[in-house]
Amino acid sequence: MKTLQRNILLTLMIAILGIASVQAGDKKAPAITIAERSHSFGIIHENGGPVSYEFKFKNTGDAPLVIISANASCGCTRPSYPQAPIKPGKTGTIKVTYLPKGRPGEFNKTVKVRTNDPHHKRVNLKISGNVVPAGK
Numbered sequence: 001m002k003t004l005q006r007n008i009l010l011t012l013m014i015a016i017l018g019i020a021s022v023q024a025g026d027k028k029a030p031a032i033t034i035a036e037r038s039h040s041f042g043i044i045h046e047n048g049g050p051v052s053y054e055f056k057f058k059n060t061g062d063a064p065l066v067i068i069s070a071n072a073s074c075g076c077t078r079p080s081y082p083q084a085p086i087k088p089g090k091t092g093t094i095k096v097t098y099l100p101k102g103r104p105g106e107f108n109k110t111v112k113v114r115t116n117d118p119h120h121k122r123v124n125l126k127i128s129g130n131v132v133p134a135g136k
Contacts, residue, residue: 030088031061032117034125039096041129046100054093055125059086061117068114070094070125077109077127096127104133 039053059065064085072079078097086092096111111125 028063029061029119030059030063030065030086030115030117032065032115032120032123033058033060034123037124038126038128041098041127043130043132044098044100045132045134046102046104047134048100050097050099051129052095052097053127054095056091056093057086058091059088062088064088065092066116067092067094068116070111070113072096073110073112076100076103076107077111079111079113079125081113094125096125098127098129100131104131106130 034055034057036055039055041051041053044051064087066085067081067083070079070081076099078099079094080097081094082092094111094113098107098109106129108126108128111127113123113125115121115123
């Protein structure tokens with residue numbers, strides 16, 4: 001009799017774990033898809049003022065996407081990003097502005113973006129270019 005009870009209990013536990021794992025697989029999650037992760041400004045002029053590029057992304061998941069933060073590798077690069085959650089199927093942009101004044105020569109900068117996407121919690125965006133010194 002104890003063996004029968006143990007078998008029934010074991011069968012119930014396996015069924016409960018199976019149901020729990022199926023439900024866990026049904027969890028909704030956001031997914032960030034970015035068309036381009038790098039941009040070259042080419043040649044820009046030091047006295048030409050700031051230059052900007054908008055990295056476009058889409059939430060291809062089935063839950064709201066949140067951009068938690070976007071941090072640049074230096075103070076010459078300024079990212080801005082949506083503060084509100086991006087609904088599934090909707091798009092957004094992360095604008096990255098580079099300030100060339102006082103920075104002649106080549107540059108390569110990175111913006112580290114943190115999201116609530118479980119597969120892409122951190123995404124790196126890169127900008128580059130060459131600043132022509134003022135007066136040349």
